[in-house]
Amino acid sequence: MNLISKKKGEKNVQDEKLNPLSSLKASEKRYVSDKILNNLGIKKEQTLSAMKKFIEDEIKKLQSMSQRAQSMAYFDDIARYFGTRAEEVAKFKDAGGHVVGSLCMFVPNEIIAASGALPLRLGSGFHETAGPANVILGDAGLCPLVKSTLGMRMAACSPYFEMCDLLVAPTPCDAKLKLGEILQDFVPVLMLNLPRIKSGAVNRRQWAEEIGILMDKLELLTGKKIKRKDMKVSIEKYQRAYSAYRELMNIRREADVLWGRDALLVAQLSYYDDIERWTQNVHKLVAELKQMKEEGKTIISDEAPRIMLAGSPIIWPNWKIPDIIEESDALIVADELCSATRALSNPVVVDENTKRGMIDAVIERYLFPCTCPCFSPNLERDDNLLNRIRDYKVQGVIFHVLKGCHLNALDATRIKGILEEEGIPMFTIESEYVMGDYQQIKLRLEAFLEMVRAQIDII
Amino acid sequence: MVIKESVNHVRRPKISEWRLIVNIAWLFVINSVLFGVFYFSTHPLTKNIFWPNLSTRFIVNNPTTSFLYQIQSRFASGQETYYVDLLVPFMIFILLVVILGRVWCGWLCPIGFIQNILLRIRKALGIPYKDVSPKATMVLNQMGYVLIFLIAFLSFAVGVTFLGMHNFWTKSELPFESVAPPRPIWIFLQQLVGLESWDSVIPLSSIIVAILVIVLSFKIRHFWCRICPAGALMSLLNRRALVSIQKDGSKCTKCRICLRACPMDIEEIYEEKEKDNVTHETCIHCYRCVELCPEDGCLSVTFMNKTIATSKYPRAPKQKEVVG
Numbered sequence A: 001m002n003l004i005s006k007k008k009g010e011k012n013v014q015d016e017k018l019n020p021l022s023s024l025k026a027s028e029k030r031y032v033s034d035k036i037l038n039n040l041g042i043k044k045e046q047t048l049s050a051m052k053k054f055i056e057d058e059i060k061k062l063q064s065m066s067q068r069a070q071s072m073a074y075f076d077d078i079a080r081y082f083g084t085r086a087e088e089v090a091k092f093k094d095a096g097g098h099v100v101g102s103l104c105m106f107v108p109n110e111i112i113a114a115s116g117a118l119p120l121r122l123g124s125g126f127h128e129t130a131g132p133a134n135v136i137l138g139d140a141g142l143c144p145l146v147k148s149t150l151g152m153r154m155a156a157c158s159p160y161f162e163m164c165d166l167l168v169a170p171t172p173c174d175a176k177l178k179l180g181e182i183l184q185d186f187v188p189v190l191m192l193n194l195p196r197i198k199s200g201a202v203n204r205r206q207w208a209e210e211i212g213i214l215m216d217k218l219e220l221l222t223g224k225k226i227k228r229k230d231m232k233v234s235i236e237k238y239q240r241a242y243s244a245y246r247e248l249m250n251i252r253r254e255a256d257v258l259w260g261r262d263a264l265l266v267a268q269l270s271y272y273d274d275i276e277r278w279t280q281n282v283h284k285l286v287a288e289l290k291q292m293k294e295e296g297k298t299i300i301s302d303e304a305p306r307i308m309l310a311g312s313p314i315i316w317p318n319w320k321i322p323d324i325i326e327e328s329d330a331l332i333v334a335d336e337l338c339s340a341t342r343a344l345s346n347p348v349v350v351d352e353n354t355k356r357g358m359i360d361a362v363i364e365r366y367l368f369p370c371t372c373p374c375f376s377p378n379l380e381r382d383d384n385l386l387n388r389i390r391d392y393k394v395q396g397v398i399f400h401v402l403k404g405c406h407l408n409a410l411d412a413t414r415i416k417g418i419l420e421e422e423g424i425p426m427f428t429i430e431s432e433y434v435m436g437d438y439q440q441i442k443l444r445l446e447a448f449l450e451m452v453r454a455q456i457d458i459i
Numbered sequence B: 001m002v003i004k005e006s007v008n009h010v011r012r013p014k015i016s017e018w019r020l021i022v023n024i025a026w027l028f029v030i031n032s033v034l035f036g037v038f039y040f041s042t043h044p045l046t047k048n049i050f051w052p053n054l055s056t057r058f059i060v061n062n063p064t065t066s067f068l069y070q071i072q073s074r075f076a077s078g079q080e081t082y083y084v085d086l087l088v089p090f091m092i093f094i095l096l097v098v099i100l101g102r103v104w105c106g107w108l109c110p111i112g113f114i115q116n117i118l119l120r121i122r123k124a125l126g127i128p129y130k131d132v133s134p135k136a137t138m139v140l141n142q143m144g145y146v147l148i149f150l151i152a153f154l155s156f157a158v159g160v161t162f163l164g165m166h167n168f169w170t171k172s173e174l175p176f177e178s179v180a181p182p183r184p185i186w187i188f189l190q191q192l193v194g195l196e197s198w199d200s201v202i203p204l205s206s207i208i209v210a211i212l213v214i215v216l217s218f219k220i221r222h223f224w225c226r227i228c229p230a231g232a233l234m235s236l237l238n239r240r241a242l243v244s245i246q247k248d249g250s251k252c253t254k255c256r257i258c259l260r261a262c263p264m265d266i267e268e269i270y271e272e273k274e275k276d277n278v279t280h281e282t283c284i285h286c287y288r289c290v291e292l293c294p295e296d297g298c299l300s301v302t303f304m305n306k307t308i309a310t311s312k313y314p315r316a317p318k319q320k321e322v323v324g
Helices: A020-024 A034-040 A044-063 A072-079 A084-094 A109-114 A130-137 A144-154 A159-163 A174-183 A201-222 A228-254 A260-269 A275-294 A320-327 A355-367 A379-391 A406-422 A435-458 B015-030 B067-076 B084-100 B110-125 B134-159 B182-193 B204-219 B223-227 B229-238 B257-261 B288-292
Strands: A099-102 A118-121 A166-170 A189-192 A306-311 A331-335 A396-402 A426-431 B243-247 B299-303 B306-310
Touching: A034 A130, A044 A072, A044 A260, A072 A084, A072 A260, A072 A275, A084 A099, A084 A118, A084 A159, A099 A109, A099 A159, A109 A118, A109 A201, A109 A228, A109 A355, A130 A144, A144 A174, A166 A174, A166 A201, A174 A189, A189 A201, A201 A355, A228 A260, A228 A275, A228 A331, A228 A355, A260 A275, A260 A306, A260 A320, A260 A331, A306 A320, A306 A379, A306 A406, A320 A331, A320 A396, A320 A426, A320 A435, A331 A379, A355 B257, A379 A406, A396 A406, A396 A435, A406 A426, A426 A435, B015 B110, B015 B288, B067 B084, B067 B134, B067 B229, B084 B229, B110 B182, B110 B204, B110 B223, B134 B223, B134 B229, B182 B204, B204 B223, B223 B229, B257 B288, B288 B299, B288 B306
Parallel strands: A099 A118, A099 A166, A166 A189, A306 A331, A306 A396, A396 A426
Antiparallel strands: B243 B299, B299 B306
8 A cells, every 4th residue: 555655754745634544533532622621721831840850759769779779870861751761752753753652561562663663651650640631531430540641641741642653552441441542532543452351262363463453554654564574673672671671580589689669660661761772771780780699788688578569550650659668678579560570571482483473472472471450361360479479589469459440459359368378468559649648558558567577577 | 401500591492403403313313224324124133123103114225114014014914813913013112102102203203304394494484384273183183093093994904805905905015005105205215315216116196195295294384293193093192101291380371382382283281270291192292382481490391200301481582783
């Protein structure tokens, strides 16, 4: 199809009606009309400065941690959401590059990267932007991650959101389903129908077709066919990234040299950082941590409770819960959050280097080993948790449930029973993005950590 | 092939490479005469050597036969012996298969080797394989038993003279030999080397079968292994063999890599969560699943309860140096 001219420079003057991507966009705003937006009276500048301040405060908190690795400086820099990385992406975009955003960890980055576009994961962790979304959503109990992400686009506060040519929205839960739908008022959105019953061949076929549609759209967007070599290069790029993160996990397992908050941040920045540079810096960090381990340095006393974070995603800079845990002299040694380890722990394993073989490897990796609570059955999650608890010598599990994340709340009930049998204390904590519940959460978490400490003393 | 434990620098079992080496080495051993390396045919003890897998006796100096040939020739030689002479080959067959299972197919069979090579060529060319549905896989696997029945029955009928079947098949031309794919392949190879004259008789049917097998095996992974009658016989003992694939169900993430990698489309290794021994009847022990499984210690190959190879998290591909 020659609907998109392949010549440079002609891209901007193309007839919008001929652009097949425009068919994705709703012709009129169904949820968020201009009138509503104007009536909301969003103060963009104020929100932006509040967001920037929030990030700076968080980074300061991180920098004040004792014995912190030097290599984290790079990650602090990237963690400034509006900083260098935003400028880089803007430059990439100006040079004719395409930016494809995604709202969930089910979107195969390898395929987006193979098409030549830049994959960015756009879940938001800012509580400042949840306000405007609250007005139109009409459901105060909705997941704050979704509210914040929608508000981010409504207030036009995210530089990455503004640069998106296409937004890929998988539908793991109700909130994300409607988020994708509402965002069509702003950006072209491709919804991916995620099969939620992992029973085998049928779901695989369905998911493969969904990803096939994504590939077609990407090829139309970039005007370039995804070739076998492109796939190979991009898969290897991400394999290196997964492997680097794995090494980071290994060193965390061997010695207490990395703060959990730092590990969460490193994982999180793979969302929108240049993946190759990110990999190199993870290697640097690992090398430094190895040195620390050899010198016998530890960041926290051995008596500190070893905590594992599980449950709903914790997205930068919403570091409320990790902050509370680690400021109360406990160490997050492991996590199974889809915003961190879960997104990076399963490698893409290619059996045959044919194009189809590689695509199969990618699509299966993004669906089947995932232990998102949206799946049924989801027994692998229990095994996964238990294995991690064993590997990292976890002494207590804090199961984080974002308010309105019913799926995680339901899984928490099951997992609590399983962990009880193993003698591992688990605490389910429900939280919002807003800072209003800070003191209450702090009180409850500290009580739990005290209990874990007491249990360690008994043993 | 002992894999050393190392946490940070994880080495993966390179089973595919080992398999290719063993395949080639065994080819030299059993068909050694073909390459003029050495003989083992003159001594009476080694004269009648046979393997459980598909072999051929049409090798000029040094015929090796398969258990299938033993069945056919003993049955075809008539009822006077009451088929007691089948007992010894049968026991040798059971012994060999109990020790190695269908390792005979994946690692030691010349036809298995040809299919391995075809699979590698296809991979290198970047051509995707043809998917075989679970139903078709099942039907193909049953084909082997049908063939076994036909082979045994027809040989038996040849032996029993009053049926008159010996007019069609004789002892020098047994039923399966007119369709067996190894025969034309080896004769052709020997003709190329100059060991066999170009006017030696090859039944047209076996040439057609051989070409079909080669073409289908190119597109369908290990096509012949799915319908092989010798393989079907070995399948009966495959689960009880001393070599087995073991699985630690608690480490499995159900990522389907083992299922995608399996050239025989075996679903059991992927599905199984409880049992330890996941060696399937049709498993040809290529251990591609063990090689590719990314979970440390989830799948492993054991021989008499000793672990030979274990699955490991993959090593990252090397970064190519960027010029400029």
